[in-house]
Each structure stands twice: as C-alpha cells, then as structure tokens.
Amino acid sequence: MEVIMTLGETLRKNRRAKNLTLQNVGEAVGLPYQSVQRWETDKAIPNAVQLTVLAKLFGISVDELLSEDFVMGDIKGILPFGSHLTINLPLITVANRTQLLNTFTNYDSVKSLNETFPVTTGIVPVQDNYVVIEIGSDIMEPKLSSGTKVLAEPISQENFPEEHGGVYAVLYNKKFAVRRIVNNDIAEHGKLFLNADNTKYDPIVVEATSIRAMWKVLRVVDAVVF
Structure with a gap:
C-alpha cells in the first residue's frame, strides 16, 4: 500500500536528506526555526515564494514538493492542490x-x-x-x-x-x-x-x-x- 505523506512530512524528509537543521532552513527563507517546525508538523504552510526557496534548497522542483496526491494532515479548510477553485x-x-x-x-x-x-x-x-x-x-x-x-x-x-x-x-x-x-x-x-x-x-x-x-x-x- 502506497503511503501518502503530508506536506510537512515531505519537507522534513527532504531537510533531513540534506542534513539541514530547522535553523538552517529558517535562515534560508528568512524566518525563525519555529516557523519551519510549524510547517513540518502541518500546523502552517509555506507561501509560494517560500516553496520556491525550499525546493531550490533541497535540490528538487516545486512539483516534487507538491503533487495532486499530497494531503495536509490536520489542517482544516484547505482546498486540494491542483483544484483551482x-x-x-x-x-x-x-x-x-x-x-x-x-x-x-x-x-x-x-x-x-x-x-x-x-x-x-x-x-x-x-x-x-x-x-x-x-x-x-x-x-x-x-x-x-x-x-x-x-x-x-x-x-x-x-x-x-x-x-x-x-x-x-x-x-x-x-x-x-x-x-x-x-x-x-x-x-x-x-x-x-x-x-x-x-x-x-x-x-x-x-x-x-x-x-x-x-x-x-x-x-x-x-x-x-x-
């Protein structure tokens, strides 16, 4: 059975793969490490500019961070990516x-x-x-x-x-x-x-x-x- 990761889990997986700390990522996007921590626990989401910076930092595309199959954990009221509603x-x-x-x-x-x-x-x-x-x-x-x-x-x-x-x-x-x-x-x-x-x-x-x-x-x- 395929496991679908939340956006937060995807961010954490890619950060760890690059041996980066929360502080490292926070400095790259110009935010405190607590903000990155909120992203990784699906309590908040990065905006479009931040997603672009994160993708570049991890050496992947934004599409690899976001796909039509990703889910947003416990965040309520979010329209699925790709819906264009x-x-x-x-x-x-x-x-x-x-x-x-x-x-x-x-x-x-x-x-x-x-x-x-x-x-x-x-x-x-x-x-x-x-x-x-x-x-x-x-x-x-x-x-x-x-x-x-x-x-x-x-x-x-x-x-x-x-x-x-x-x-x-x-x-x-x-x-x-x-x-x-x-x-x-x-x-x-x-x-x-x-x-x-x-x-x-x-x-x-x-x-x-x-x-x-x-x-x-x-x-x-x-x-x-x-």
Missing part, C-alpha cells in the same frame, strides 16, 4: 474597518462584515480562515498601492513574537495598520516596530499588550507579494 473570503475594506474595530472579539469576527471577495486557489491552497484586505492608502507604495487587495492569513497570539520581515495587518487598540515588521521585540521588551514602504511615513511602535489581531500578507489577489 474559487473561495469567497471575508473582505476587510477601508469602509468597514471601523465596524471591525468596534466589534472584534476573535478572528471569526471578520465574518460579520458581510462583505466577501472571490479568490482562486493557485500554487498554495487557500484556507477558509484567510481574509482579503483592501490597502487604504499609499503607505505601502510602490509595491502595494491604494485599493490593492491582498490575501492574508491570521496569526495566533502565541506566534506574535515570531513574526518579522513581511507585510502584516495589525489590529491594535482602535487602529488597523498594514505595514512591514522590521523589528519584533515583543518577546524581550513587549514592542512591535512597523515600517511603511513609502518613506514619507514615519515608523510606528506598537505595545504588544495592545495587539488584538495580526494577519500576514501572503500575496496580492493575483500575484505574490515579495
């Missing part, structure tokens, strides 16, 4: 952010916004707890202009201290910011430093105790965010 996800717009700020209690609160946006699955499957976020200003130009819609995944509170380097939507106090995490000092000093890609805007410092939610931006609706 469309899923309607909650849409956080500039107009409904105030409603979200006033009613947010947990990540399921986004479903009460009553606005959705259709997203077609691609190389990375889409989970049903992802959201689509509308960029509301020129703060992340030139890569993300005002009106651009991006796909984002929720980050659990225990993983807030691990996140850095990418673009994130952060809900804190009564504010909603889409910025790049350049310095995550939550673990040591309880602070998160957020930068705008547009240099005319100053960085902001967020107290960890005020953070109510965080989403990692994965890609523009039809293109990967680098």
